[in-house]
């Protein structure tokens with residue numbers, strides 16, 4: 001049984017950046033969030049066909065953040081040391097930030113967005129530009145199966161989880177290890193990070209819900225690492241139940257206990273989240289209106305998919321945030337989806353141009369504040385809505 005607990009209004013595709021701002025026509029779906037009371041999986045109610053979201057125009061690049069590059073680099077070292085794999089597969093390799101840490105002959109990427117696949121191939125890596133499913137799994141394992149399958153921020157983007165895990169089960173060696181990482185539901189609720197919900201994030205996993213799904217495919221989580229990236233993520237280490245090389249570790253048991261204690265199996269937790277989200281919306285609008293009254297110059301930083309949810313849910317327009325800055329080439333000089341707010345090419349912040357900066361990429365707060373030290377030291381201010389709207 002499903003229960004809806006959050007309505008974030010009419011929304012556009014979160015990564016559909018356009019040169020014109022004919023925004024009213026581009027709000028194409030109602031963003032509602034529900035929970036499955038059987039396995040406690042949280043998902044969005046209305047989904048968009050994958051071809052509309054993940055295609056040759058996909059703008060997002062992992063390489064735009066130092067934090068992600070570092071996170072992938074450290075994981076690659078750990079994988080080589082702990083598992084000594086001969087062959088690795090990455091599902092959703094984006095612009096190659098993870099696989100570039102390995103020898104070209106020991107790693108294969110799957111990336112349906114052709115622009116990103118082409119870019120990574122240029123660096124000599126083998127990339128299949130297809131959506132992940134059993135047909136592809138069969139095609140790429142003709143010679144050998146994988147010792148490690150890794151996927152970051154991708155599995156939650158695929159609607160048919162059955163198809164995903166059946167294909168993984170086919171492609172993984174008998175004692176191979178699956179590692180997936182995605183935003184954590186518990187962190188999302190704790191931080192009031194309602195902007196983790198948008199068309200691409202079909203699911204926000206908890207260890208509880210993921211364990212329940214994996215069981216159906218004879219997989220189990222044996223280790224969980226908590227990560228700071230993407231606003232709080234979990235990295236799940238998964239094995240076949242039949243694999244006795246690894247025991248279920250304390251990190252898994254502790255994590256499940258923490259999720260149960262927080263109340264992820266109680267519907268009231270989700271109702272309370274909804275109330276906090278509404279308060280957050282009102283506070284953010286009030287804060288921005290206050291700046292406007294004082295004639296302060298407000299811009300945004302990081303034209304994230306998350307910002308798209310915030311701006312459209314809170315109905316924020318260019319009267320409140322003049323423009324956004326971003327480093328992503330395919331977002332520059334285009335409008336934030338659903339809004340009349342333009343994305344401009346990133347330039348170091350200067351107090352003479354700007355007073356207040358809304359942190360769209362709040363998940364990279366430390367990296368960004370470090371970069372903009374000089375702006376802050378001259379009295380420039382950042383604001384965030386996480387965990388509640390305030391000046392930093």
Ligand code: TYD
Pocket residue numbers: 060064065066301302303304305306307325326327328331346361363364367368371
């Ligand atoms: P991110 O938060 O990873 O994702 P999502 O779009 O999934 O919500 O996006 C970060 C965005 O912020 C991306 O468009 C690049 C931009 N960015 C900057 O412009 N400057 C920076 O210093 C950083 C870290 C990110």
